[in-house]
Amino acid sequence: MSRREQIIDVAQRLLEAEGPESLTMRRLADELGIQAPSLYKHVSGKPEIEAALQQRALRRLAEALARTSDLATLAAVYRRWALAHPRLYELSTRQPLARDRLEPGVETEAAAALLRLTAGDLPTARAIWGMAHGLVDLELAGRFPPGADLDAVWERAVATFATASATRARHASGVGGRTGPGAPGGRASG
Amino acid sequence: MSRREQIIDVAQRLLEAEGPESLTMRRLADELGIQAPSLYKHVSGKPEIEAALQQRALRRLAEALARTSDLATLAAVYRRWALAHPRLYELSTRQPLARDRLEPGVETEAAAALLRLTAGDLPTARAIWGMAHGLVDLELAGRFPPGADLDAVWERAVATFATASATRARHASGVGGRTGPGAPGGRASG
DNA sequence: CTCTCGCGGCTAACGCCGTTAGCCTCTATT
DNA sequence: AATAGAGGCTAACGGCGTTAGCCGCGAGAG
Numbered sequence: 453m454s455r456r457e458q459i460i461d462v463a464q465r466l467l468e469a470e471g472p473e474s475l476t477m478r479r480l481a482d483e484l485g486i487q488a489p490s491l492y493k494h495v496s497g498k499p500e501i502e503a504a505l506q507q508r509a510l511r512r513l514a515e516a517l518a519r520t521s522d523l524a525t526l527a528a529v530y531r532r533w534a535l536a537h538p539r540l541y542e543l544s545t546r547q548p549l550a551r552d553r554l555e556p557g558v559e560t561e562a563a564a565a566l567l568r569l570t571a572g573d574l575p576t577a578r579a580i581w582g583m584a585h586g587l588v589d590l591e592l593a594g595r596f597p598p599g600a601d602l603d604a605v606w607e608r609a610v611a612t613f614a615t616a617s618a619t620r621a622r623h624a625s626g627v628g629g630r631t632g633p634g635a636p637g638g639r640a641s642g
Numbered sequence: 643m644s645r646r647e648q649i650i651d652v653a654q655r656l657l658e659a660e661g662p663e664s665l666t667m668r669r670l671a672d673e674l675g676i677q678a679p680s681l682y683k684h685v686s687g688k689p690e691i692e693a694a695l696q697q698r699a700l701r702r703l704a705e706a707l708a709r710t711s712d713l714a715t716l717a718a719v720y721r722r723w724a725l726a727h728p729r730l731y732e733l734s735t736r737q738p739l740a741r742d743r744l745e746p747g748v749e750t751e752a753a754a755a756l757l758r759l760t761a762g763d764l765p766t767a768r769a770i771w772g773m774a775h776g777l778v779d780l781e782l783a784g785r786f787p788p789g790a791d792l793d794a795v796w797e798r799a800v801a802t803f804a805t806a807s808a809t810r811a812r813h814a815s816g817v818g819g820r821t822g823p824g825a826p827g828g829r830a831s832g
Numbered sequence: 833c834t835c836t837c838g839c840g841g842c843t844a845a846c847g848c849c850g851t852t853a854g855c856c857t858c859t860a861t862t
Numbered sequence: 863a864a865t866a867g868a869g870g871c872t873a874a875c876g877g878c879g880t881t882a883g884c885c886g887c888g889a890g891a892g
Contacts, residue, residue: 455840477879486841489880493840498879545783546736578786579773579799586776587769593735596768609769612806619805645869667850676870679851683869688850 456494458484460504467505467539475501502543509540514561523569524610527584531606534588541592545585576617583609646684648674650694657695657729665691692733699730704751713759714800717774721796724778731782735775766807773799 462483467475477498481488495501513533520526534541563577570577587609591602643651652673657665667688671678685691703723710716724731753767760767777799781792 476877478877487843489843489882490841492880545779575791575795575798576802578790578795579777579802582777582780582795582799583769583773584776585780586774587772589735589779590772590775600768601765605765605768605772608765609772612766612769612803615809616802616806619809666848668848677872679853679872680870682851 454494459491459494460501460508463501464505464508464540467543468537471539472543505540506544509537509544517562517565520565520569523580523614526565526569527580527606527610530584531588531591534592538592541588545589570617571621573617576613580613583613644684649681649685650691650698653691654695654698654730657733658727661729662733695730696734699727699734707752707755710755710759713770713804716755716759717770717796717800720774721778721781724782728782731778735779760807763807766803770803773803 459480463475463480466480466483477491478488480501481491484491513530516529516533517526520529563581566577566581567574570580587602587606590596596602596605649670653665653670656670656673667681668678670691671681674681703720706719706723707716710719753771756767756771757764760770777792777796780786786792786795
């Protein structure tokens with residue numbers, strides 16, 4: 453295992469265990485038994501470390517999502533993943549700047565899964581993506597009141613899109629709307 | 643105008659014009675023609691300033707939302723507000739810690755408006771809130787591909803909930819589901 | 833076997849950050 | 863006229879990411 457990988461490993465452990473304020477170069481170096489400036493022999497700086505963490509996180513999420521075959525499962529996987537790795541989710545979501553560094557292939561996988569489940573209806577796919585992201589974000593931020601039944605909220609959210617799709621499909625026999633597949637799809641994640 | 647208000651004003655201008663990385667105590671002091679430590683004669687620290695900014699932002703948003711009478715308008719108002727004040731929106735959304743300092747009344751206004759428009763259906767209200775928040779968040783983060791027609795996405799998102807509500811209302815004549823109003827409603831904002 | 837070169841550590845330091853301690857001046861009140 | 867406090871000031875602390883420059887040690891070349 454390269455030293456660089458060690459650094460990213462420790463960074464991930466630190467982030468997940470103690471939160472973003474503990475992920476500092478000095479602390480990271482301490483954890484590795486070296487001095488902070490030595491980190492720069494292996495890594496260009498903190499942004500690169502954060503990008504690498506996003507990279508890892510995204511890959512695992514995308515793989516999980518690509519295996520889903522219905523909307524409810526997809527939503528559940530997305531939510532469960534975010535709740536299981538809240539700091540990584542936050543990092544991925546709060547720092548779109550670093551996404552220049554991400555290999556582009558990873559992000560489209562999840563989007564492709566979603567697009568497949570909505571029969572290529574881009575606006576709907578994006579609306580669902582937004583909803584899933586927003587619900588998770590609010591949940592992680594503790595924005596919902598303590599007693600709120602969030603399972604019910606997700607259920608309702610997914611059901612709404614499911615029934616609406618069915619309704620739309622029933623109404624739109626013959627010539628469809630302007631909902632055909634267009635560009636390769638929105639980037640996923642976050 | 644009290645010195646404290648002056649500080650918050652400058653902070654808001656600075657945040658909106660130059661972004662969060664420019665909102666530092668020293669810069670703030672410079673802008674006011676004083677030294678950084680002097681700020682502490684009027685304000686307990688940076689968190690208080692950020693809380694005050696959130697407070698202002700939330701109040702204006704809540705007032706705008708409280709005046710809406712249909713879902714599409716509510717969504718449009720929410721989105722327009724966020725796009726008009728992206729930094730303030732980010733600040734309000736990224737720092738739920740500071741919400742201890744917020745007067746509780748402000749946040750419930752918007753939630754009340756949303757709850758009113760969904761006939762007291764809490765899960766639906768929360769799903770819509772999550773969706774609006776998520777879509778705005780992704781849009782601000784530049785997560786959608788360049789050519790994406792986001793107006794269409796919002797239209798689809800709102801339409802989906804509108805038709806689903808209609809469908810549900812039609813199906814649920816007689817005994818309703820478990821969707822009656824419960825707690826005073828989720829806190830709004832974000 | 834020796835010489836060299838570079839990997840991977842080190843210390844010192846810079847400029848930023850939020851914040852505290854302690855001083856002083858000026859104004860308004862008693 | 864005396865006094866208290868509001869509101870400035872400077873100096874400083876500990877932390878942050880990062881850069882500059884030094885050095886030992888081990889591997890590979892001659």
